[in-house]
Each structure stands twice: as structure tokens, then as C-alpha cells.
Amino acid sequence: MGASTLRPDGIAKLKGLFEYAQDLQAENMLWGATVRSPHPRARIVSIDVAPALAVGGVHAVLTADDVPGRATFGLEHPDQPVLAGTEVNYWGEPVAIVAAEDEDTARRAASAVVVEYEVREPVIDPEQADRNDEVFRRMRINRGDQSVSGEVVVEGYYEVGMQDQAPLGTEAGLAIPDGHGGVDLYATSQFVHVDQEQVVASLGLRPEQVRSHPAGVGGAFGAREDVNLHIHLCLLALHTGQPVKMVYHRSESFTGHVHRHPARMWYRHEADREGRLVRVEAKVLLDGGAYASTTAAVLANACYFAVGPYNCASVSVVGIGSRTNNPPCGAMRGFGAVQVCFAHESQMDKLARALDMDPIELRRRNVLTEGSPLATTGQPIQTPMPIHEILDSLVSMPLPDVSEATDLLSLPGGTGLTTDREHVVRGVGYAIGIKNLGFSEGFDDYAQARVRLTDEGAIVETAAIEVGQGLVTVLAQIARTALGVSRAEVRHVDTSQIDSAGSTSASRQTQISGGATLQAATRLRERILHDYDADELDDDGVWRGETLVASMGALVTRDWQETVTFRHPRTEGPDENGQGTIHADFALAGHRAVVDVDPELGLVRVVRIDTAQDVGKALNPQSVRGQIEGGIMQGVGLAVMEELIVNDGIIRNPNFTDYLLPTILDAPDVEALLIEQDGSWGPFGAKGVGEPPTISSTAAVAAAIRNATGRSIDRVPVRPQDIAIA
């Protein structure tokens, strides 16, 4: 434990042998394709499937009328039609599905389905939706005396664009009918049990008739929490009696999953002359798009972390999650905390300027410490909260030299021969952020894991999804450490073989599935030692003092296994003022960004990000660093290039040519310090590490651009015109 054990699936992935959902095959397999709405809002007048059925090789064309069970699905509220029947509410909404003998035929047949629409005016402005009371959730947080005011006041309006998770693997899956009316589903997912529940509901089957199997996943970042092709595949498989496979193309993937909520945020910070926050007011508007997905939870999170990791006794936060005809938005790494972090950190810098105070000093005077109440909910923080250590680390890490190199790759704009070195301005910016770990608001957040001792070593059985983050490595490390054996392997089992592990999201699996694994392995070891009246277990067997009581070979003739369901500390929903013990744990990170900017052309190169992160205990430092560097890159992407452009409800750049993702040439150098402190309830004191790197890295880059240019930088991604023309 604490060692950088290498991934057990690493070599298979490197040799191209790892099987992803995209690679699955079955005998007599058909291919599925989806008919999607070309309008963001319309009434469906008629659907004619006959031309599609007339295409040779087509086995089925299904519409809303063919959904035998619940007509809708949804992670929190089942409000989204499996297939649109009477109306469509976003561009790309599924209307019909096709199964055919090969992929090309399926797509050709899909384009042959004739849907007559009566086009309606889409609602695209979230403020208009708010005025129309078209909302998924409203939040109000009031804490402390609402009448106080401070001598120094700063206000700001901030916007965050719509980011896409853009996992490299698109949505893919295979459904195989079991011959008895049931189905086995192998599909990209973050949460197979919730997929299974939704398939069961919409297919009108008994739970035991649907088994959802973990399949190889090419990244997730929140995009795979919601059902997309899962119900469709099972419908087609049961309708045709044959296995059906579907793989979304990239453009389809951009409409096939939810995105990060675009945000509009109005802020007012009031402080005394010494820089202590007296009052913070915020209004946060997130556009949820057409269907609920997780908007209610994302909005709540944005409100709970609207003040950031700071003390303030008087707080008012208003949150609105609007319903429009824009693309549905839901989970993405950071889950609401990212948007507000950009706003509260921009405000803190603005306040520092108003006070003529060093921005780090201003933060030091306000930061939360262990035992402080969270400014919004009043919940006392009962977990390590090493913000001073993070700030100390950031300011003491060496700054990079200003490059004198003439290498074009080191210039903003790169090899486009656009920027002269003498025009380049350097900027430095800081930001810190906080987020909850695990599910909040009273959600029964649990994970089951089973640990077995066999002649192959320890086996950890789980339905927790490995999306690339390294859960397969860390669960094996936990089992080995707790049992005392040197070999352990994680096996992903389907929904019929084990209870839920919950979602691979909210930075939660290391703590929660890790917690279940630790308890199961610990109890198994205790039972074995008790049965043999022994005091040590290792690869050789069980020992009493210097005597080997039973060899491992003899030991494993019995089926030693222990199954544990682990729950994190109980939480509760908010009261009418948004107060309560709402979160199970918290984590922090801070970032210092160094940028080079060409202010005339508005071009930015992110040179370096230094970070310090509150990790509790780093169970696998290499994996933790991987999460930190990857999370920072997504934060940098949001700061300077990643945005889905949505005009009139239509995504204008649903492809990798126009949706810009950072390449290796855009990647800043990253130095990361892991701050380890005891006190979290996670296994060995571990905290989740996946999301904190994404929370404040965006805000730090924005602050650095502001520092370099003097521009206000009140929206991300920062565009050339925000620098050059603003």
C-alpha cells in the first residue's frame, strides 16, 4: 500500500489485446443504428418505417410504440423518452432504432425512416426558461444574518461554456438475448446496476431477466452515467431474437451523451478592510437542456460550493437549473463545482485588487480549516482541510524561467508563424477549490465487494466500473495488504452476481468500493486466523508463531469468501435554507498557472501548472499523479479551447476537428505535490482524487491570463476576442 504498483491491464492495452465494448462480437450478430431528430423542438406528425423495412438485410425498425414497459428513463427522474413518440425536445433526440445485418445497412435504413415534423420555436435562452418557470430545480441557501454588509464590495458576472467529456471511446455495446425472454447487456457504462434497473423498467421484464455486464470502457468522465444505447440495444435484441451491437460515431456521440452544464453566474462579495469576507451573494443558473439527467444534483453541488473553501458567516445563494431545448446536460468531472470555482476565484482576485492585497494573503485570511462550518450549508468540516499547506506549497514551488527559445512550439499559436517572441506577455494566476466526495443529500451511497482466497491468490469481485482511472490496481492493492498475500486480482462481475458498487463517479470508488474491499479482506483474514487459531496469514499459509498451521494449498480447499456492503457516513438533504450535514467528505486542490499570451492576437500558451492536492493517503502515487495530470488537462481545455458551440439548439461542432481537445503540444508541464493527512474515513485514510484537479485548474489559467493582459476574463473558455478586442 502506498506503492506505485503497475496496472494489471496495462500490457494488454499496450498490445491492442484489451477488449473494449467496441470490439465485442457474437454469432449471428446484427448491427443497430439510431434515427435522430434534426430539430431541437418539433411535434412528430408521423413516422413511416416502411421504407427502412424495405431495405434488404433489415430485421427490425422500432419506434416509441414498440417500448413494452416504461416509456421513459432517467438517472434521477425518468422524464426522457426511450424513443420520442409525440414530440422531440433536443437536436439529436432518438426517434427510431434499426437492426440490420451490417453496420452500413443499419445506417442506410435509419436514414430511410421518414419522420414528418411540425417544427416549433425552441427555447434556447435559460433565463427565458427561468422566467417561464421551466426549471428542473430551484435552490435557495440562506445562512447567517442576511442584513450584514461589508465596506469593500466587488460584483461580477461570469459564464462557463458547454464542455464535453469527449472520452476517446464512443458509446458502444452488445445485447444478447438469453433465449428465455431475458437479455445480457455488455455496454460502456459507469454504473451497470442503474443501467440494468432502467432496462428492466422500459422492457417490462423481471429484474433477474436482465444482466448488465461490465465491458471495456474507453474513458468516461461523467458521460456514461446516463443510459443512451442500453435500452435500445436490449429492445432490438429481444425483438429480433439475435445479438445486436451498436457503436456511436463521434458526431453521434456528441448528441448521445450529456455535457457539462453551461453556467451564468452573478456574484457579490463584501469584505471588511482587512479582507475578511463578511457576506457572499451568488445566483447560479445552469442550463439543464431538454431532460433532467443529473441537473438537480449538479445544481445543488454548484450552490453548496458557490463560496469555495472559505469562511463566511452571511451567505445567500440562489440556484436555477433550467429546462430548454438545448442539449441535455448532466455529469462531468467536477459536477457543478467547476463552474462556481471559476466565479468565486475570479471574485477573490477582484476583491484582492480592490483591497490592494496579495491574492494569496487574501485567501489565507479566509480559508476553511478542519472544524469550520462550510459557508453555505453550515456543515462542520470533519475531514483534513489542509488549505494552508496547499497555499504554502504553491507559492514555494519554483516558477519557470521566461523562455528565450525561438522554438515555435513554445510560442502561443505554435507553428502558425503568428507570434513574435517580443510580443509575448507572461502571467501567473492562482486558484483553490473544494468539492464533496461520494454522493450527498441523504443518498444511500454504498458499494458491495466480495473477497475470496483461492489458489490463484485473492480475488476481488465487484461491479464497480474501471474506466481507466486504475480501480483494478488499487482494489487489488487493498486486498493484498489487508489479507497479507502477494497476489490479488480484480474480477468484474455482472449485476446478477453481486449487489451494486454505485457509480464510478463523484471521485468515490477508491473510498467506497475500496472501503468494501478493505472490510471484506480484513474480515476474511480474521475468520481464517480464528478458525485455525493462528496469528499470521501469508503466501505460505497460516502461522501460529513459527509454526505453519496450514499451508496455502490446504487452506484454499475451502471456499473462503467474504462479502461486504460499505456505506459512507450518513448524510441528509438540505432544510428550507439549504442547511444540513449534506456531504460525506470533502477534498481540496490548488493550482498555480503560468501562461504566455500574445495580447494582440489573443493567443494563449499554458506553460506550466503547479498543483498541491489534498489526497488523504495516496494508495498508488503513480495513479494519483495520473488523475491529477489528466484532470488538470481537462481543466486547461475548458479554460482555453474546449466548447461545444450551440446555436439555435444545434451543436455546430460535433467532431474532433472543430471541438478542440488539448494535444501533447498544448500540455503544460505539471508539478504535483500530494498532501497526505490522516482523518478521512476512506481506506487507509484515502480521499477520492479524480475530480479536485479539474475544479480549480480552469480558474487558475483564467487568473493567469487576466494577470498577463489586464483583461477582465469573465468567461471560459477564453477566446482570442476576449483578449485581443475586449
Next chain:
Amino acid sequence: MIVSFVVNGQDVTARVMAPTSLLDVLRDELGLPGSKSACEQGECGSCSVILDGALVCSCLVMAGDAEGSSVITVEGVGESGVHPVQKAMHRAGAVQCGFCTPGIVVAAADLFENNPHPSTAEIKEALAGNICRCTGYGAIVRAFESLAAESR
């Protein structure tokens, strides 16, 4: 049409429809799913192969144009064992979800074949056509920096 070429040293023949890409033939007809399809337009490099010595995105190569050529896919890199670029990536923690990994392995094998001791800038330039969404590239750069330093 019938297309005949050599993949990873073996003669292969495939019957393809005219607009089919080399990537689809490799994955669907020849049982070589290691090359990945992620963007279908040559932006992400997940489908990288070496075609007659040149690094290409196989999604942008018409299968018919592979006639008579020699193709190396990820399955053919370090065929009988683990290639040094694969070892270096494994050790450095440069693999997470792994979907971009086959393309990076092929591009890096091509780089080190032609330049055994690349500088950091050369490493980055050689991999500029490969998008990785998980790692932030840090571990990938470290992997190949340490490989470049080996046996120097």
C-alpha cells in the same frame, strides 16, 4: 473488390466495398481490433498504423489503396514480446483507459525506429497527432524521455 496486402508480415486478402477504410478492414474483416476508431477523421490518431514505412491514420486510407502494401498495426509492434515503447509506457503509468494507447504505441515505435534518442520536443512533435483524454500526456512524455535516455 478484392484487396491483397501484407499485415504484420502475413499475406492477407479481403473482399471490401469501395468506400471502406483500411481501419474497418483491419478491425472487421481481418480480426485485428487493436487499432481503434475514435474520430473517423484523422484527428485523434487512435487508428495509427505504419503503411509502407509511413505513419498514417488508417481511418483516412481507403482499403483499396492498401493493395500490394505492407501494414504494421499495434498487434505487429513487439509481436513476439513487449516492445520497448510498450515497456516504457507501462512502467511510467502512461496507460489509463487505453483507447488512445495502440495509436500512441505505433507512433512511438515509428519515432524510435527512426530516431532512437529523440529530444523532448521531438517526442512531442511525433505524438502531436495522438489525442489522449485521460493522462494529460505527462506520463507519456516521461515514458519516452526515459526510453530515449536508455542506452545512450
